[in-house]
Amino acid sequence: METIIAYTTIAVGMMLAAAALGSAIGWGLICAKTLEGIARQPEMRPQLMTNTFIFAGLMESFPFIVLALAMWFTFANPFIV
Secondary structure: OHHHHHHHHHHHHHHHHHHHHHHHHHHHHHHHHHHHHHHHOHHHHHHHHHHHHHHHHHHHHHHHHHHHHHHHHHHOOOOOO
8 A cells, every 4th residue: 555655656746747847848949939930020929929828828737737637646546445
């Protein structure tokens, strides 16, 4: 029983770390490509900023979904019989 709880805790930590890293990389790519697009075509700035905020919202929701899944594994562990 303790082994299952220990492995689940390690898995939850890895899930949260991967979600944070993926979100940070996604944020960096979104911002970099937006700035690149604005530098190429400054007149497209309003449309690019709108798309940036939409994609940033989607990118921000990913860690929260992973957090909910991690909390499910933590508090209602399906592996414990």
